[in-house]
Amino acid sequence: MDTDGVIPLSARNLTKLFHQGDHVVEALKNVSLEIQRGSFVAVMGPSGSGKSTLMHLMAGLTRCDEGEILVDGQDISQMNDGRLTHFRREKIGLVFQSFNLIPTLTAEDNITLPLFASGRTGDVKESLDKLLDRLGIAARRKHRPDALSGGEQQRVAIARALITDPAIVLADEPTGSLDTTTGKGICQILSELCTEQQRTIVVVTHEPAVAIWAKRVIVLKDGHMIDDFETAQFPDALSLATHYQNALDASEAAV
Numbered sequence: 655m656d657t658d659g660v661i662p663l664s665a666r667n668l669t670k671l672f673h674q675g676d677h678v679v680e681a682l683k684n685v686s687l688e689i690q691r692g693s694f695v696a697v698m699g700p701s702g703s704g705k706s707t708l709m710h711l712m713a714g715l716t717r718c719d720e721g722e723i724l725v726d727g728q729d730i731s732q733m734n735d736g737r738l739t740h741f742r743r744e745k746i747g748l749v750f751q752s753f754n755l756i757p758t759l760t761a762e763d764n765i766t767l768p769l770f771a772s773g774r775t776g777d778v779k780e781s782l783d784k785l786l787d788r789l790g791i792a793a794r795r796k797h798r799p800d801a802l803s804g805g806e807q808q809r810v811a812i813a814r815a816l817i818t819d820p821a822i823v824l825a826d827e828p829t830g831s832l833d834t835t836t837g838k839g840i841c842q843i844l845s846e847l848c849t850e851q852q853r854t855i856v857v858v859t860h861e862p863a864v865a866i867w868a869k870r871v872i873v874l875k876d877g878h879m880i881d882d883f884e885t886a887q888f889p890d891a892l893s894l895a896t897h898y899q900n901a902l903d904a905s906e907a908a909v
């Protein structure tokens with residue numbers, strides 16, 4: 655994992671349009687932000703506000719219509735598809751709400767898949783063992799996803815995201831399919847990846863109880879960034895939720 659002084663994630667004047675017949679949806683409008691190394695950022699916003707679109711653009715899974723996205727100082731909007739796929743595999747780990755594990759593979763084969771996909775076929779045992787231990791799933795390594803609980807499946811998905819040692823982890827509603835206690839365990843792991851390993855973590859979430867684990871919250875509404883605040887000022891998720899709701903109400907009143 656690189657730890658030089660370059661800002662890991664930066665977006666400038668990002669705009670993304672979707673065409674639905676004659677109708678154009680402006681999913682993101684002129685969004686600019688910088689995310690520093692080792693920070694844990696939550697992206698919040700009502701349904702349809704552009705959270706997943708922002709995440710997909712930062713991951714290079716979709717292309718922007720205007721603006722630029724710099725990942726470790728390199729403009730991914732200018733990369734061709736092959737270069738972008740290679741770059742993403744090296745720099746970014748992705749975690750999804752629905753885990754996206756391959757049902758026919760064991761936990762450990764799911765985890766090591768990205769290494770083989772990127773041609774790294776050397777000895778993977780040491781890094782695999784370390785991750786299985788770190789995520790508390792060593793005893794479940796030979797099980798297939800259908801024999802794992804939701805929390806265990808998400809731990810496998812996080813291990814899969816980390817096996818290539820990416821500097822950046824992007825997670826879209828990682829606790830959305832989990833109960834509160836299991837979700838808290840996943841938040842704890844993400845938070846530790848940031849504080850102990852200086853990884854940059856960005857989590858899309860609806861839940862103030864998840865956002866309170868982050869150091870910073872970005873709020874989107876109707877494709878605009880309407881707020882950007884530190885969480886240290888809030889003693890609990892409830893007070894963060896109140897601030898978040900006030901920001902949404904204020905933006906409504908301003909229209």
Ligand SMILES: Nc1ncnc2c1ncn2[C@@H]1O[C@H](COP(=O)(O)OP(=O)(O)OP(=O)(O)O)[C@@H](O)[C@H]1O
Pocket residue numbers: 672673674679680681699700701702703704705706707708
């Ligand atoms: N592939 C697509 N084709 C057309 N419109 C899309 C597409 N993807 C997203 N949109 C639209 O773009 C807007 C932003 O969607 P996005 O999924 O980013 O929102 P979100 O904040 O992640 O919502 P949710 O919390 O419901 O997942 C919405 O109006 C959505 O309908």
